[in-house]
Amino acid sequence: xxxxxxNGLKRLIKAFSYSLQGMRAAFKNEAAFRQEVFLSFILVPLxxxxxxxxxxxxxxxxxxxxxMITELINSGIEAVVDRVDVEHNELSGMAKDVGSAAxxxxxxxxxxxxxxxxxx
Numbered sequence: 015x016x017x018x019x020x021n022g023l024k025r026l027i028k029a030f031s032y033s034l035q036g037m038r039a040a041f042k043n044e045a046a047f048r049q050e051v052f053l054s055f056i057l058v059p060l061x062x063x064x065x066x067x068x069x070x071x072x073x074x075x076x077x078x079x080x081x082m083i084t085e086l087i088n089s090g091i092e093a094v095v096d097r098v099d100v101e102h103n104e105l106s107g108m109a110k111d112v113g114s115a116a117x118x119x120x121x122x123x124x125x126x127x128x129x130x131x132x133x134x
Contacts, residue, residue, distance in 0.1 A: 036086070044089050046117070047082070054078050061128075070131050077120075077127040084120040088113035 020028060040047045061074030091113040095106045 040086055040089050044085070047085050047089060050078075050082050050085055054082065064132060073127055074131060077124045081117070081120040081124055084117050088117050 041051065057078055058075050061078065062071050065071030065074050092110055095109050099106045
């Protein structure tokens with residue numbers, strides 16, 4: 015990797031650049047990630063407005079960010095699986111299914127958090 019051997023601020027700048035490349039690639043290639051980003055443009059301001067205090071705001075927004083983090087990890091798993099094995103393989107299918115299940119749990123988490131904070 016090109017950043018190996020680089021220290022300090024230069025390494026942080028390169029790492030940040032790679033992270034932005036990853037987010038751009040996910041946005042370009044992953045419809046689910048695009049949908050989650052667009053939904054977050056609506057829900058993040060709403061969560062900041064509806065939360066009664068800093069903790070509630072942090073949990074409402076944090077639950078949304080968790081979905082996007084999980085989706086990025088899932089997309090990374092899917093990309094590696096597709097790169098390694100183009101033929102159907104039981105373990106490859108399981109890896110993709112488990113990644114998808116993680117996203118589902120993150121989405122359930124958003125629903126539960128928002129319901130609990132806003133209605134109870």
